[in-house]
Amino acid sequence: MTHSLRTLLHGAGLLLLGFAGLVQADPQHAITLYDEPPKYPADYRHFEYVNPDAPKGGTLRLADYGGFDSLNPFIPKGNVERRIGMVYDSLTYHAQDEPFTEYGLIAEKIEKAPDNGFVRFYINPKARFHDGRPITAEDVKFTFETLIEHGDPMYRHYYADVAQVVVEEPLKVRFDFKHRDNRELPLILGQLQILPKHWWESRDFAKTSLEAPLGSGPYRVAKLESGRSIRYERVADWWAKDLPVSRGQYNFDAIVVDYYRDMSVALEAFKGGQFDLNLEYSAKDWATGYESAALNDGRMIKKAVPNHNPVGMQAFAFNIRRPLFQDRRVREALGLLFDFEWSNKQLFFSSYKRTSSYFENSEMAAHQLPDKEELKILEPLREQLPPEVFSEVYRPPVTNGDGIIRDQKRRAYQLLQEAGYRIENDRMVGPDGKPLAFEFMLHQTNLERILLPYKRNLGELGIDMQIRRVDVPQYINRMRNRDFDMTSATWPQSNSPGNEQREFWHSSSADNPGSRNFIGLRDPAVDRLVDGLIRADSRKGLVAHARALDRALQWGFYVVPNYHVNTWRIAYWNRFGQPQKTPLYDYGLMTWWQDSDKPQPRDEAVAHKEEGR
Template sequence: MTRTQIFRTIAILGAALGLGFGPHEAWAEPRHGIAMYGEPALPPDFEALPYANPEAPKGGRIVVGEVGSFDSLNPHVLKGSVPWQLRFLTYESLMGRSYDEPFTLYGLLAESIEVADDRSWTEFTLREEAAFSDGTPVTIEDVMWSYETLGTQGHPRYLGTWSQVESMEQTGPRSVRFTFNTENRELALLIGLRPILKKAQWDDKDITQSGLETIPIATAPYTVTDFEAGRFVELTRNPDYWGRDLPFMQGQANLDTIRMEFYADAQVLFEAFKAGQINSIRETNAETWETQYDFPAVRSGEVVKSEIPHKRPTGITGFVMNTRNPLFSDWRVREAMIQAFNFEFINETMTGGRQPRITSYFSNSQLGMTHDPAEGRVAQLLQPYADNLPPGTLEGYTLPEGDGSARNRQGLRAAMRLMEEAGYTIDQGRMLDPQGRPVSFEILLPTSTPEADVGTIVDLYLPALERMGIEVDVSRVDRAQFNRRTEAFDFDMTFYTRGLSLSPGNEQKLYWGAAAADTPGSMNWMGVQSPAVDAMIDTILTSESREDFTAATRALDRVLTAGRYVIPIYQWRESRIAHVKELHFPDRIPIYGDFINFHPDVWWWEDDG
């Protein structure tokens, strides 16, 4: 598997912040940074982020491949398909994030941040030297316009935070204060991470309808300098970038050129890498990594295979079931679909059994649930909702294990028992629902899915469903139609991935909050509407101790996992990146590993010859 779609969805996680734990201290004075709890790890006079190399040379280029196409260069609105990297490479916010701390921000466009002791408001002061790529200064008017416009007309990911802003007011020539209407400790940090655009550029334009005709002007080190619709986008480092001397930016934005080439499918992309048309590629299939990366350039040392570990949660990747469809509204049917999914056989076929399965949404981290009965604070948080929790939430839930054989008879027997309990019957080899109608559903896949083996996984899954008497139609549609349908929740089952961080917060409402279930464009594809889920998210947002935060996240993990909304596949405990030998990254790896702002932000080009 390539990681393009995973990183695209993980990219949405750019709004998902982290937690730096420690005792909370009240302060209301300008500071260089802010942590969710306690103090930032870096002092005011820090020289660089700990995982960046301030001695890295400038120059060179990175060329990466993407599967699919694009028809817009504006990542801030719902319309269009946009290269996911643009939101992070070509825009800046008031604060910047350190990926070596679970949830700490340092001043970027803002020289300081000030918060109330109860975090009911936060105030930022702009750096006097902050400027857009066209050389014009960033003003408080630009900041306030960006927040209000994105909060009211922008992509749905911006709307939730803006709805919790009671007021926004200019408090000085370069200062702006946000007062919140909700008790939510994360807001003081979240509000500092919105992209800042140039107001004057949009005075006579409708930002919601922009696509390829207008490239938004921003402040980042890179600007879009060339593109061909659906084919490539090229970014160039701005030699006059305003923030090149900031400590936060030392060792970052080292490459002169970042180019994204688009291909029809993952195999074509891989062949392009072997041919030298692109010079860096992520690989998510361990079997492919071991068996297909032995071409001449690797053997000669011209191409290097790098493995980069991380300590972040697995997130959830697999096949999501839409509970808006009456078929999947019953947990027993969803469990039957999981039982019928022969993971052990599929994993052996696809990866040689090298990749372990995702066991919960926050597995592989300290925030993950245990599979034993809930205890202590976790049980206490869940107890008020005990009567309506999915079976296994309190008692303990573990994904089924097959015997590794192709037929998976044990799993199919369990699946059929569950369907029978739910009122389904078999008549002449066909499964009928409680009303006597034949059972059928659609699996929706994009034709341009970067995960070349997703279609193969579906093919391996179909025989089990057929043996159950279920008729399944696999629909492959182009990326634009896939986006439209998933944004409208117009599917039964589809491939789904949500990256999660060590810092779950407000984004959890967009992922699986009840309000998001009926909001087109939200990431709550499964349609979760659970008072327990909402309550656990609220507790995460208002916790004032590490213990409560961790317990609430583990409790949330239990409700989601026992909800059986997704058929999980394998997890990735490290990133596998093959690249030309001239591309380098620092020895010090942040706790998030190869996350959104690692490749290519802290990479550099150096000819070892």
């Protein structure tokens, strides 16, 4: 068959696929993963976790870490300002009190084929970019094709099952799928942040830029100092301000973000009233860093908000592209020498829990032996997976917290001997006579105090770990180039994991510099488990596939699991109004508003200082 004939027949097949189920499909105001009814009906007025009458006004001042040199979040270059997404609207909006439901935003209606062969979006005729130009189906197609061709390689994995994008009418666009068993795909396509074709046609999308981008979202960039600060201003005539998905949200007239090189400096700035809210990641600072008169008398609030999301995996990650880490026994041995219990007691005020799952804090975590459903998934892969997957529950090593880890060292030494290592002149050397030595790359100063005890434990077995701290731009470049031995990494998870797992673990992402396959995984069994998870046809099936994948990753010893906390730790100056109800899967900052009756925190700090003179 000639190439042109194959192309013609393939195109005809796609057309048939596009029209399949057309009569039966019915446009909806929202879509869900397994076609269950959404929480909010078609005539809903607003989400229940907002105050629909929240006043507009004021300035929210925030802080961030490290700086930025780009306002283009869609390409694998530069250090992007992390809140630039506020400039853009997406086709749909993800509700913060449902696991995975998408409500119409730019797309006022969504039509999903009964056989999941396509999804069709009906553009709201009111949808506008900030320059007043309407958002059209052509903009949607342009966005998708631009991301695939010039964007971060992550998009090619995320949208790998899209066969074509068809502009059917000026306000109607259809995505046809290569396979009909990727149930998540219609929802994640709804999360596309739409770019203005007319604006980008005269610019190079593949280059980093600090030019304020044209968007259609609730905020626009008003002012910036490269790497130091950025000011967003609310779009007063935002086209979507009265939609049910928007009502009661985006209440601040301005959001200003200042960047700090050191988070300890940022904490002092927060206590001095230089910004309004701090999301705390340090257990030490959370326990002791906020003590002040302002906290005691209620001018500053410190609150732990329950987090019902999976926390995913935070870990010390091996780069198994390095020959040193390709032996599973070596990786297991190195993991045994991280004493979490001592660190938690001495460094973290016993505030953390040990992470043992890639889907921690969720029903998808493999915290028990595989059941019948999981075994059906795993059995065909038995010869390719570690035997422990089928017979044991993975648990990281546990110590008594006194810093003495003889049992763990003994087992680590045994594993290294099995892998051909030996002690020679107080150094652990391999079968090739080379020392067991590697570099741990980081950019956060506060991680060093956690690594130093680990380095000491490794050193007692003759293993040399050098800690190399680099600046943020160098860190980003080295991560993209996979130029590291070991580093700290996170893989966040949602309540409905799916296509992003290809970017995390699949062989197809191992060589893509923008992917989160930091480990360098190229495992056919893991590939099959990832594909099976993406194509799960029910919540029960999704959970079973996630647990099966979890086991394969756990017993591969690809990381040294760290720790987690199942709350958001937030501190803020008491000048905000908040809805009575907090969303289940967020702490809801964009639903807050400024209470004009309360003074600015900077004024409070100055007044308090003068009172103490």
